[in-house]
Amino acid sequence: MLILLKKIGYIILILGINLYIVSFLNNKIISRIELRRGYKGYKRGGLGFPFSNSLKYIAKGVPFSIWDILIFVFPILLWSVVPISFNLSIIDSQYNLFIAMVLYILLLVFRVFSVTYSKYNFVISDFIRRFSQMLTLITPVLFSVLAIIILNKSLDFKIIVNSQYQYWNIIYQPVGFIVFFISIVVQIKLMNLSEHNQFLYSDNTNKEGEGISKLASRFSSYLIIFFLITLLNILYLGGWQKLYMVSGDIMAGIKFYIIFVILILFERAISNISSLSKIINLNYKLLLPLSIANLVITIVFFILRNVYFII
């Protein structure tokens, strides 16, 4: 029991520190790209920016709905299944990957729902439109995850990581990695995850939020980014496998931040995508064919290998 509590404490501590560093880095990197200096602070010091910027939303007394609570709770639940390191996972199950994906899709549904459910009315057509937008992006991801599952013959994160002790999965699955990465970038773009406030204007899924609901959506958006990066890390880049002399946990941290910085750079380089048709075009013409081809090739290799072993 004590070990469990200790683990929960560690996970929350790591997430909190990461939140702070990432939001600070996000601000600095984005501003450096745009020839600015980033937050410097006036009499309060630039280091306190992430705190003051998020705590500010609590100061305005505004009521919040049930969707905000769900959005706040579900991303934390995600981390009970997804292991940050070899020891830091609460639920050890054989079907961890499956549970994580289900939770993730549910979270997306809640997020889209909370956007369309404004205080004026609820627009079903808008909900379906946005949800189909998200779903078209998730299907290629699911296909490439399926390819990984077939490759490593497991739904358990730990087995997937352990099987990469010699070569990372990216060597066997380069196409799947590319599909996964592109869809992450577009998801971040679509959901406006990297909350960038320069003249907020016609941003797609940006809630006219205020108060705590804004804080919840910001929190969950960062945790979704963490989840996606960790998933990418575990599935393709060897997770907490140690590299030469460097120990596994440090390796995982280094990979996490490298992927995060690259993601931000990609996100800034692409301008806002607002129309549904363009995304569906991108999806059906590029991502879906690639991911299906990747899956088919893996299945064929899988069968051939089994046949070879039998002979």
Added chain:
Amino acid sequence: MSNSLIKSSLNIYVAGYGCCKQEIIASAGPVYDISRFGISFVSFPESADVLVFQGFYNGKGLKKVINIYNQMISPKWVIALGKCTLENLSYEGSGNNLLYEFKKRLKVDVYVPGCPPRPEAFIYSLLRLMEKP
């Protein structure tokens, strides 16, 4: 305490249009870089803390601004910017003195003179607003 939290990262809603707006947009650029004080621009009055009242108005435009001010959630502040809003620039339907009309309905915290005020003046007004208890 809560006021100082909000003031550490202000959200601005700019109402109206005109010459002063050019300078406000210039202050958002990399040369003047207003975002280094944690200030950002928003387009929903609900999520704004400061209303910047500037530019040209007629009667209908003035009604709209007051409507925007009522939609904002307190605590909220108002900055009046530029010659047109400070002096007696009378337009049709807005009475003789625009600011007098405006002040009857809401409280202005900072006045910024100039035609148009430079971006430095605009940033300085916001810093003064932050200093206020």
Added chain:
Amino acid sequence: MESEDIKNKGSDIIGSFAENIENNLNYYFGSKIGAVYNFGKEIYFEAGYENLFSIIDSLKNKADFNFNILSSIKYKEASNFLLISLFSYEKSMTLNIRVRNSISYLKFDFKNITSSIKKFFDVSEYYSDRDYIKDINNDLIIFSQTPETLDTFDIYLSLNDNLIKDAYLCDEISRYNSSIIFKSMEINKLISMLNNMDYKAGIYPELCFCLGIESLLQIKLPKRAVYIRMLLCELFRVACHLSYIVSMSLVLGNTAAFNYTLTEKEKILSIIELITGSRVIPNFMRIGGVKKDIEENILDSLHKLIPHLYKGIKKIEDIFLSDVVMLEKLKNVGTADSKSAKASGITGPNLRASGIRYDLRKTSNYLLYKNIAFTVPLGRIGDNFDRLTIRFKEVYQSLKIISELIESMPLGAVGKMINPASLELYPTPIISTVECPHGIFKLFIEIKENRDIEIIPIGPTKNNMILCEKTLSNCSFDELLAVVSSFGIESAEMY
């Protein structure tokens, strides 16, 4: 020498053309109209309300006139002022008809007038008060918001699923019915009041006013003064086009382009500040010249800056042209073909984007643009992409003009010694035009008795709004903001 002769001949032909029209007007209408004033490209006369529609009919249909475009209708309820201008691209000539009632204090029935003119020109409907559309088109209302492009009007839409059926740009928050009357004021003080009629390029209203008064007094300017005027005009044109690109990059969602453009704009503004003393509102033109001379070292530094500016702006253009996502929002979206562009009477870069070459700097010889070699860039089909890229091309041409001006800057005085207080101005109307960055900016100046001056600006904004409404009716909702902002609509004619 030969080339100068040819140029002079060309200008003579245009001059005789205007006289032809003047003679024809007198021949056809005779006593129906008042005295005909000729201001180069603009012809002005007064007509009674009873004869108005017969005059418009013959102006449109008779082969001698053939003025087939309604350029603007300006109506001021307070002072009972009505000015109708007709335009022809082939002749590049504008007819301004000032309508007067037989009983002067009787007010016009404006609704009736617009509906009668609609028989000749369909566009006339857009000038009338169309508040009834608000009740029909209210599927979606977009109120004026913070960012640049959407701040002077509201948009009322009627939607068919995701397609826009009908759009109505309601400019009621930027509509002013009064006109400015300056009572026995010194003319030089008056110049400082005109700037905010075009708040993105403040030099143009001043220039327009000074040109009008100078043509009345027939003052010949020193060459250096004219060159300095041209230099400032081009600097402001670059600044204005850059601010257009700023708003475009905001709407398309590329913040990198937004920031790069603002840095380039700051460079231009700092040069303008060195010359005039102010960033936005210059107050630099004077009747008979300019306020003060430009120092040589400022000219030198500007000359050295131009290659850097060119490089920087080229970089921004590359950002726009290389981004696939942005190109899809620009290409073949919001296409305004040349026919509808002509019918709505637009001028300026938006017209040139539709493929019609019409630039006042080339067609009429105001200032000394005929001494300088530059081309007028053209678009092909008039979509968002053309409207954006034509601004880039015009910026390059302006930079070229600026460097040419600095290289051939003559020495000498920068103004005539004129005391504006002692000028004797007799009562007369004046119309003067200027090619401002958005289109043709026109000032109607009426000098009354007691030295009162009434000024009414007629800007290009209304025509752009008409064309914007027309093109919006076939777009999808996702493209709305890009299309609206690509027209660069701003309220220039506030009064």
